[in-house]
Amino acid sequence: xxxxxxxxxxxxxxxxxxxxxxxxxxxxxxxxxxxxxxxxxxxxxxxxxxxxxxxxxxxxxxxxxxxxxxxxxxxxxxxxxxxxxxxxxxxxxxxxxxxxxxxxxxxxxxxxxxxxxxxxxxxxxxxxxxxxxxxxxxxxxxxxxxxxxxxxxxxxxxxxxxxxxxxxxxxxxxxxxxxxxxxxxxxxxxxxxxxxxxxxxxxxxxxxxxxxxxxxxxxxxxxxxxxxxxxxxxxxxxxxxxxxxxxxxxxxxxxxxxxxxxxxxxxxxxxxxxxxxxxxxxxxxxxxxxxxxxxxxxxxxxxxxxxxxxxxxxxxxxxxxxxxxxxxxxxxxxxxxxxxxxxxxxxxxxxxxxxxxxxxxxxxxxxxxxxxxxxxxxxxxxxxxxxxxxxx
Numbered sequence: 001x002x003x004x005x006x007x008x009x010x011x012x013x014x015x016x017x018x019x020x021x022x023x024x025x026x027x028x029x030x031x032x033x034x035x036x037x038x039x040x041x042x043x044x045x046x047x048x049x050x051x052x053x054x055x056x057x058x059x060x061x062x063x064x065x066x067x068x069x070x071x072x073x074x075x076x077x078x079x080x081x082x083x084x085x086x087x088x089x090x091x092x093x094x095x096x097x098x099x100x101x102x103x104x105x106x107x108x109x110x111x112x113x114x115x116x117x118x119x120x121x122x123x124x125x126x127x128x129x130x131x132x133x134x135x136x137x138x139x140x141x142x143x144x145x146x147x148x149x150x151x152x153x154x155x156x157x158x159x160x161x162x163x164x165x166x167x168x169x170x171x172x173x174x175x176x177x178x179x180x181x182x183x184x185x186x187x188x189x190x191x192x193x194x195x196x197x198x199x200x201x202x203x204x205x206x207x208x209x210x211x212x213x214x215x216x217x218x219x220x221x222x223x224x225x226x227x228x229x230x231x232x233x234x235x236x237x238x239x240x241x242x243x244x245x246x247x248x249x250x251x252x253x254x255x256x257x258x259x260x261x262x263x264x265x266x267x268x269x270x271x272x273x274x275x276x277x278x279x280x281x282x283x284x285x286x287x288x289x290x291x292x293x294x295x296x297x298x299x300x301x302x303x304x305x306x307x308x309x310x311x312x313x314x315x316x317x318x319x320x321x322x323x324x325x326x327x328x329x330x331x332x333x334x335x336x337x338x339x340x341x342x343x344x345x346x347x348x349x350x351x352x353x354x355x356x357x358x359x360x361x362x363x364x365x366x367x368x369x370x371x372x373x374x375x376x377x378x379x380x381x382x383x384x385x386x387x388x389x390x391x392x
Contacts, residue, residue, distance in 0.1 A: 046073040048203065050167045050174045055079050056107040061162055063107050068167075068174040068201040073097065074389070076201050081107050082159040083178045083197045085118035085227055087343070090205055090389040093316025100317065100389075102228040102352040104342035111160070113340050116226040119159035120197045120211065121152040123182055123189050124373065125224035126294070126329060126361035129256045133364040135190065135374070136218055142188050149256055152226070154187035158195065159226070173202040184217065191217030193375075197225075205389045213381040221375045222359040223383055228333065228352030231312035231319060236350040237333065238278030243309040244271035244328060246295035250360055255292050259366040269293060274311065277332060277353065288349070290334030294327045294361050301326035304384065308355045316391040323357030323385040326372065330355055357385045 048071050055065035058081055065086065069075040074097065077087040086104070089097040103117045104110055110117065131142040131150035143154040152159065163178035175198060182193040193215045200208040211223040230237050249269050250257035264270040268280035269291075277291075284291050299305040307328045308321045321328075331354040338348040345351065363369035375381050 046071055048169060048174050050169065050176070052167065055081070058107060058111055058162060063162060064165060065107075066165065066167055066176050068176060068199070070173045070201050070205065071203045072205055074201065074205050076199070076207060078176055078199055079107060079110075080163045080165040080178055081110060082114075082118075082161065083120035083163050083180075083199075084110060084114075084159070085199070085207070085225075086110075088207060088227075090317065091391065093391040098233040098315065098317075099343060100229060100231050100233060100319070102230060102342070102345060102347060109340075109342060114159075115228075115335065116152055116159050117342075118227045119225075120178070120195075120209075120223060121226050122158040122195060122213075122221065122223040123153050123187065123193060124150075124220050124222045124364075125152055125226075125356065125358055126222065127151050127252075127256045129258075129362045129365050133220065135220065135364070138190075140188055140190065152224075156187065158182070158223075163197070170200060172204075172208075173200055175200040189219055191215040191219035191375075193219060193221065195221075195223065197223070207387040207389075209383075209385045209387075211381075211383040211385075213375060214377075214379070215375050216377055218374065218376045220364050220373045221381045222363070222373050223381070224329070224356040224358045225385055226354060226356060228354055229310065229319065230345075230352045231310060231317040232315050234345055236278075236348065237353045238281065238350055239276050239313065240353075241274045241311045241313065242271050242277050242330070242353075243274045244295050244297070244330065245299075245306055245308075246297045246328065247272065248296045250294045250296065250327070252293070252361070254286070256362050257294060257360060257366065258362070259368060261296060264295075269295070271295075271330075274309070277350075281332065281350075286334060288334040290332040290350070292329075292331045292334060294329050294358070296360075297326065297328050304386075307357050307385075310353075310355070311392060318390045318392050320388045320390070321355055321357065321385065322388070323383070325357040325359060325383060325385075327358050327360045328355060329358055329361070357383070 051067040065079045128150040131144040142150040177198045195213040198210040268283040
């Protein structure tokens with residue numbers, strides 16, 4: 001009797017041990033699966049954080065780089081040189097993270113050869129015809145760095161200065177506020193302007209960009225964020241599908257609007273329905289061939305609304321842009337020629353595209369548009385742009 005009882009207890013112990021083992025194994029497997037999901041950018045287990053590191057020097061001054069990571073594991077790297085987004089890793093439809101912006105590994109490359117990759121451009125983004133404008137009866141001659149025109153703030157615009165950085169964690173996600181004080185006469189613009197650009201990587205996989213500016217003297221301001229996007233993380237963007245909800249655009253001669261507004265219907269510039277970027281590329285013309293134009297986005301000009309939707313069919317990544325500006329510049333990377341590379345990607349023609357919410361280019365020289373870009377003491381320029389990343 002005693003022997004049978006012992007064998008029964010022994011069997012029960014083995015059975016319980018097996019149950020504990022299976023249960024324990026389930027917990028381990030669940031934890032492992034959860035970690036793998038987080039590693040792919042699809043989980044909620046990551047902790048939002050901000051990390052700061054040295055990123056070299058420019059003009060003998062130290063430059064830093066900040067890594068913003070949200071609760072889903074997506075992360076962005078941003079340097080205070082030029083307020084540049086150097087990397088942005090978001091998930092594809094399989095949950096795998098990938099870098100969706102063009103750029104370089106080293107700050108020296110941004111100084112030497114960057115075509116405004118990931119930067120905040122200003123004081124006045126885009127082109128000003130013949131590098132000249134008149135304000136309050138006085139003519140200002142700017143640097144013709146895109147001869148004969150002025151482009152993106154001149155030879156040393158805001159993409160080429162070191163901004164003051166302040167990082168903080170917010171309820172929406174990690175945030176980095178960058179500030180630049182542009183002195184009176186910088187690049188021949190009037191007025192001392194204090195500009196800020198605040199990047200927030202939200203826990204909903206959004207890159208939010210909030211830009212502001214104030215001045216002590218009447219001047220012009222048109223800030224823009226200038227990332228080159230490739231949702232596939234490599235190759236060209238020609239198969240990626242773009243939608244721009246705009247019934248009209250502002251043609252230029254060449255690329256500098258003169259106040260003319262034309263309908264997009266029946267032209268290569270019609271992106272009101274999704275279409276591959278390469279479909280009408282040749283028909284768009286240009287030297288080199290491609291898009292580099294401003295669209296008049298439907299809706300109230302200075303209210304938050306849909307500006308563009310970009311989709312990469314292969315990875316399933318989707319970027320939706322909302323902003324509060326009247327126009328959107330779409331540039332298809334026409335001038336890239338394969339002579340530069342960074343982060344393992346060669347910058348061939350059409351390797352990336354820009355989608356920049358903005359005031360219309362050359363507004364200061366068009367009477368109907370000029371008030372949009374004039375900033376006076378006591379006023380605050382504001383510009384919000386949200387890039388939301390999802391998959392389909």
